[in-house]
Amino acid sequence: MELPFRFRISHPAAHGNHPATRQGCQRTNTAKYSGDSTAAGACTVRDLPHAGAGVGVIPPPDRMIFMGGQVELRCRCGGVRAVVKDVSPRTVNRVVCYCDDCQAFAHQLGRADLLNAKGGSDIVQVAPSTLTFVQGQDRIAGVRLSPKGLYRWYAGCCNTPVGNMLSPSIPFVGIIAQAFEAGAAGIDHAAGPPVGAILGKYAMGEPPPGSTRLNLPLILRAIGKVLAWKVRGKTWPHPFFMREAPEPIYPVTVLSREQRDALRPLCGPRPAAQAGD
Numbered sequence: 001m002e003l004p005f006r007f008r009i010s011h012p013a014a015h016g017n018h019p020a021t022r023q024g025c026q027r028t029n030t031a032k033y034s035g036d037s038t039a040a041g042a043c044t045v046r047d048l049p050h051a052g053a054g055v056g057v058i059p060p061p062d063r064m065i066f067m068g069g070q071v072e073l074r075c076r077c078g079g080v081r082a083v084v085k086d087v088s089p090r091t092v093n094r095v096v097c098y099c100d101d102c103q104a105f106a107h108q109l110g111r112a113d114l115l116n117a118k119g120g121s122d123i124v125q126v127a128p129s130t131l132t133f134v135q136g137q138d139r140i141a142g143v144r145l146s147p148k149g150l151y152r153w154y155a156g157c158c159n160t161p162v163g164n165m166l167s168p169s170i171p172f173v174g175i176i177a178q179a180f181e182a183g184a185a186g187i188d189h190a191a192g193p194p195v196g197a198i199l200g201k202y203a204m205g206e207p208p209p210g211s212t213r214l215n216l217p218l219i220l221r222a223i224g225k226v227l228a229w230k231v232r233g234k235t236w237p238h239p240f241f242m243r244e245a246p247e248p249i250y251p252v253t254v255l256s257r258e259q260r261d262a263l264r265p266l267c268g269p270r271p272a273a274q275a276g277d
């Protein structure tokens, strides 16, 4: 992905021209996870004068900085923060998932706002070891829609999803694109746009083109990524599991069958109720 502004803004000379930006960077020296970027002569989106704008407010392109593929993650209220390293179109797998489980999870959190108009979740799959939480870990919790379902982690402070996963033996973490600091549009610059859509049979209304068939290239790409991450030792340190046990680091709730079924009328392909009813 071409990032013409990245080099211009991250160059130390740029700071000299922007006193406000320079000041912002000095502030972040106290933040544990800003070391790398400040050492490289850059600051991050939230250091800039507009910082504090919530997720969904997209900074202008010249203010979006992804140093060396490192991007920030923040929950809606800013209480939980993380960094993800090595984000590029080549190193991550970004797909839009229309499955009813992803829809149910959003409704369980009261965050249907994170779904697109057809109920899709824009997911960026990354290697576990590239995701590191740096703030608000005490607010992280997990939910499973069934006893063997995905672990779906979220920030309990504001019910923002922060990562889906199966188990450490199948190393990947799927992060909803809106959780990235610059939002879904901002992550386009770092990860590229979604490479496809899956499970369109659960989409609301007309399924997006290509989303209902078995998309073999997409599946092979995802499997290839996970195998490569496993072989290259990118499972550990895992952001959600302790290596020794291995047990989840954070508390997990498993929905009862009744709780799971109660979410079905809200989800595609033909929702019987509207969120909030």
Ligand SMILES: [Zn+2]
Residues within 6 Å of the ligand: 075, 076, 077, 078, 079, 080, 155, 156, 157, 158, 159, 160
């Ligand atoms: Zn929060």
Ligand SMILES: [Zn+2]
Residues within 6 Å of the ligand: 097, 098, 099, 100, 101, 102, 103, 121
């Ligand atoms: Zn899904």
